[in-house]
Amino acid sequence: MLSEILLGITLIIFVVYLWVKKRFRYWSDLGFLQGDPSFPMGTLSGVGTKMTNAEKLNVYYREFKGKASFVGLYNFLSPIILAIDPEFVKNILVRDFQSFHDRGMYYNKEDDPLGVSTLTLNGQEWKERRVKLTPIFTSGKIKMMFDIVDIISNKLARILEDEMAKSNDLEMRSWLQKFTIDNIGNVAFGIEPNCLEDETTEFTFYCRKMINGSFLEAIKFLFSVEWPDLARKLHLTFINKEVGDFFLKTFIQTLDDREASQIDRNDFVKLLLGLKNTYTKDQLAAEAFLVFAGGFETSSTLMTFALYELALHPDIQDRLREEILSGFEDNDGKLTYEMLVGFKYLDMVVNEALRKYPPIPIPMRKCRTTYQIPGSELVIPEGTIVQVNLLSLHYDPEYFPEPENFDPERFNEENVKNIKPYTHLPFGEGPRNCLGMRFGLMQSKIGIVKIIKSFKVSPCEKTSIPVKLKPASPFLAPNDGMWLNLTKIE
Numbered sequence: 001m002l003s004e005i006l007l008g009i010t011l012i013i014f015v016v017y018l019w020v021k022k023r024f025r026y027w028s029d030l031g032f033l034q035g036d037p038s039f040p041m042g043t044l045s046g047v048g049t050k051m052t053n054a055e056k057l058n059v060y061y062r063e064f065k066g067k068a069s070f071v072g073l074y075n076f077l078s079p080i081i082l083a084i085d086p087e088f089v090k091n092i093l094v095r096d097f098q099s100f101h102d103r104g105m106y107y108n109k110e111d112d113p114l115g116v117s118t119l120t121l122n123g124q125e126w127k128e129r130r131v132k133l134t135p136i137f138t139s140g141k142i143k144m145m146f147d148i149v150d151i152i153s154n155k156l157a158r159i160l161e162d163e164m165a166k167s168n169d170l171e172m173r174s175w176l177q178k179f180t181i182d183n184i185g186n187v188a189f190g191i192e193p194n195c196l197e198d199e200t201t202e203f204t205f206y207c208r209k210m211i212n213g214s215f216l217e218a219i220k221f222l223f224s225v226e227w228p229d230l231a232r233k234l235h236l237t238f239i240n241k242e243v244g245d246f247f248l249k250t251f252i253q254t255l256d257d258r259e260a261s262q263i264d265r266n267d268f269v270k271l272l273l274g275l276k277n278t279y280t281k282d283q284l285a286a287e288a289f290l291v292f293a294g295g296f297e298t299s300s301t302l303m304t305f306a307l308y309e310l311a312l313h314p315d316i317q318d319r320l321r322e323e324i325l326s327g328f329e330d331n332d333g334k335l336t337y338e339m340l341v342g343f344k345y346l347d348m349v350v351n352e353a354l355r356k357y358p359p360i361p362i363p364m365r366k367c368r369t370t371y372q373i374p375g376s377e378l379v380i381p382e383g384t385i386v387q388v389n390l391l392s393l394h395y396d397p398e399y400f401p402e403p404e405n406f407d408p409e410r411f412n413e414e415n416v417k418n419i420k421p422y423t424h425l426p427f428g429e430g431p432r433n434c435l436g437m438r439f440g441l442m443q444s445k446i447g448i449v450k451i452i453k454s455f456k457v458s459p460c461e462k463t464s465i466p467v468k469l470k471p472a473s474p475f476l477a478p479n480d481g482m483w484l485n486l487t488k489i490e
């Protein structure tokens, strides 16, 4: 009996072994070049513990650049494609968008209403939401929110100064997160989170919980992208359940309060309420949550890394400060939207920071129909995820010589014309690119302006140089926070 059981187990292991072996030949059997997978992580081994997903994809990008325009990889046992050539990137994101309009992100309508939004939805449902939301993000509407962000940025500068009474070495990432939470809480939720003043609030607690990804969360994320049907059966949620419940309750309360009070405020709540005849409350809450989740971490990441580079490059910092101070001088000491948009050097600094540190490093699309790759015999099967790794394109010395150098001049009026199309894509590209780019840029630029105007920023003993990325975070994040020294400019 025992020998029969052992024989059975051996047979099962052998069959599984043969199946996995065959699975890991999926791309080569289809004629693609492929990375070398291993069980059980496929080509993801080391991701979440030793390195970020983007850093791992970069290993394959470098291995296959010059050999192919794309390469087959494996997220666990699931075959995916990594784009290498910018022309191929263009085909996926723009030219052949009709085959690639889904992002292939996981959502679970039943257990996680907040996770069902423009970011995650597919097909016609995505299209309808995107069309309705687009007018909310025009520059005219974003401009209306300028005053709210401007007021909060003054509070940030004041509070940083108070903090400096205790120490001039500050962990800037958390201060910048508090700034963007206060901004987004205000404009998306119509509430005043007051994180800058009191970080023990419930709101801050749930914001932090949302982004402090663990290894387990990273694996859950990858698992649900690869096996969405199974993940739904297991009731896995895209958003942590506790976090989701809190924000759903908060936003529905905000909508009810706003309707009852008839208060008129220039914020996303007002703009979203304009859609209330075509959306359910859950759907409106999901979009507000998306604005919130997409809006606070990305912008604080951008500011964090921009300040880090400015601290390491005092000459660049001085030149930026000169531009800012002369703008204020010409405008009676007041920041305006037009002035912010007119800061050319600031724009170059921000673009260079986004090159070196794209906050969302891996835009992806799911192939809706079998796709014949132009100029090739090869066919991408329906349902395949295609990933574009921004870290690879942005650090490719062919497109950005000496890529480790922080050099805003790459983006001056003359040089910017020579950047190869589809090699600098911090906001993605095509009909499914970032919807909140203008707001993200506005709040990040205001934050940088207010800090550089008032403080000299330098590295301190606790600054990690070079910066190490947090392996388990799907966003780009510094592993050890961002410690910088601030001194007040009198």
Ligand code: HEM
Residues within 6 Å of the ligand: 093, 103, 118, 119, 120, 130, 290, 291, 292, 294, 295, 296, 298, 299, 302, 358, 359, 360, 361, 363, 364, 425, 426, 427, 428, 429, 430, 431, 432, 433, 434, 435, 436, 437, 439, 440, 441, 444
């Ligand atoms: C520096 C700030 C930001 C960066 C770098 C950034 C980057 C990105 C990237 C790379 C994507 C994927 C694009 C693609 O797949 O082609 C994206 C999507 C998106 N972002 Fe942003 N983002 C930022 C700020 C914001 C803000 C402030 C909001 C909201 C107010 C926002 C809302 C969205 C939405 C709704 C999508 C999904 C669009 C769709 O699927 O139709 N983002 N973002």
